[in-house]
Amino acid sequence: MPEKRPLYGIICGYRHFTALAICISFFAIEGYLFSSVSGKTKYYLYKVHILIFVEVMFYQFSKLVWKELDKLCPEVFCAEKVWRGMVASFLFVAHLGPFCTFYMSKDPTMLGVMAWTSFAALLILSLSLGFFGALFRILNRCGMSGTAIAGICQGRLRSGICVLFTALYIWTGYLNATTPPVIIRASIPIAKLPASMNGTKIALLSDIHLGPTVGFSMMENAVKITNSIKPDIVVLAGDLTDGTVEELREAALPLKDLDAPSGSFFVTGNHEYYTSDVENWFEFLESVGFHILHNSNVKVHSKQNKKDWFCMLGVDDKEAQMMGIRYEGHGVDLKKAYSGCDDKHASILVAHQPNVAKEALDSQFPIQLVLSGHTHAGQFYPTALVVYLGNAYFYGLYQYDATSYVYVSQGVFYYGWPMRIGSHCEITEITLISS
Template sequence: MKLAVRLMMLSLVLALLFGVPWWTLVSAPTGGSGTLFWIGTAIGVAALGFLPLTMFLGHGPAQSDPAVIVGDTLLGVLWVVFSWSVLGVFARGALAVAGVDGALAARLVAAGVLAISVVLVAWGVYEARRVPRVRTVDVAIRGLADGLDGLRVVVVTDTHYAALDRRRWSERVVEVVNAQQPDIACHAGDLADGSVAKRHAQVDPLAEVKAPLGRFYITGNHEYFGDAQGWIDHMASIGWEPLHNQHRVVTRDDDQLVVAGIDDPTGKGLPGHGPDLPAALSGAPDVPVVLLAHQPKQIADSAAAGVALQISGHTHGGQIWPFHYLVRLDQPVVAGLSRHANNTQLYTSRGTGFWGPQLRVFAPSEITVLVLHPER
């Protein structure tokens, strides 16, 4: 019964994702007949069969990297076309109210949706694959010692090293990170998709990050779709300190700051893993705590524990507009600095890389510099 329900839901989703663009770009502007109608319909039917096939070959037992690249990219393109096709339906309604002939309106909308989709896909690929822009944010921390004023915490997260070989991109990210002169460097999870054996060459440039007060790493949910412990061990082997429900005390000029990290909630299914904030803070001195927690929704526990600042990723800022509206249903924040109960602040990064489709539309990637100051 569960399998039948899942297949039914999958069929419904595919019908919507393909059906709305087919109606907007093929059926309505051609009047449902003619050569262009049949060519467009054939392309749609082929894509409808090709997408599930490539997704299965890429993300199923075969783990085919070429299939991942093709399938994920097709999914991203389809989402862009679907989103603007939905808007096209409303545009046709507006044109009808304005008295524009129905056939002409359908052709105008189809041309507009197609043009916008092509531009956004091209721009989205560029935005996803470029070296992220640096975003600098000043954060006032209650109780932070004066000796730690100006402490620079550089954050990368959601690098998602995967089927596309992004070793050179990784090297350039490291160059940008080092140019920010971080005191502390953090990776807030979702390091890679795949095994250490397949992806370590893309991750290894992170060994060159320079941060005199520490380089810290936590697991995201995607580590638990593969080999979480393997990635924890590998990051330790290249000089990063995994914070596996642990904390470290950072000292500068005899003033202290606690940097803690907890596992992603997905880890609960793996023995010895899963978030344990009390364990992470056990024995910590009474100074402000900066906590790495992959998902923004972990903020509720952080605020209850009196954490000064939680650093998260996970959302990608939505990655491809308007997906951020769906993300917001699951997470309290999609991006940026926010304040929560007990004076706890949360910084949610839009992520440094991308997951799945190599597109970012209206959700640019970032390398974040959090500059800490005492709250006056």
């Protein structure tokens, strides 16, 4: 008679089937349910669905971490209980991270910052443990299981090394992410830019990500740094927010203090569409002095000679028409955005994603400069590798051809996890040079 397996054993035995079912449900819900609802309902459904997806995935990471950290448990009775309590508390707080998106206020709460930091630590610790585990299996297959390297890849030593590495990684990444944005300066020659507009300064802001770990105080400081540049123009290249106007209006209020004599301009990023509140954000941003470049353009005139101008155009983010979002009346429309510009005057395009920048430069429209963001320069490793491979431009200044350039910002802040490794928070001062 076959032995009865406990419920936990059955679930674990079918974990691959469970993962497949979750993936199928993810696309099914995005493709059908999200397309049939709108507004707040869509926003909260999206958050709940992401929450379930992430929590199920990280549950597997938590099991690995619990098992490995238990190897470091002291063999003294009281110390054993304390150690396991600390590990359990860490895992509990880490899993609270995604829940914090349901409560966002003027400034981040201490719990929210702790939860997202612990969430990042769980990811890095799991990946480092997985790396050593994979390395040991490779060595074992190669007949090298008795080597010193193989010894490091297993047991208490592996667990200890991974914990120390994760602690150092998270501490360094947190300090880097919470350091105020640095000013990066770039001078870019612009063909057909009038001589009277030589030296025009643009402050490029991108990927502020107001939300559970970025709020009013950080936004206020970023505005002060931007104003210290004394820009003629401010460009906000998308991903301002990870919540609705109702949730984050107060956090975004410092934007009204930006000082740009020739105008402040905004285009959407992908995260604006995840909020399902784009129209309300448009209304708010217009109330604090921004021109919305919704597949449209504005002629920026010289302060010295009003007859001289260049065209500032912007396109919506490409994910406006992604399955499950499909924001009516939104999406990349370069032809509409360029309408009214011409090849006798310089054109500067704002497009959140570098892949759209590449598409625009490959098109028939003569564009001298594209300003983008989106990549965060990877924010931290190993995600940086995926971001690098998935985007036409990673970060910094690129020359497309003799007369066209792309600049990709690393972002003013960061998304969710208060952590940056191999990148930093940036406000860009771009000086246009007449050529």
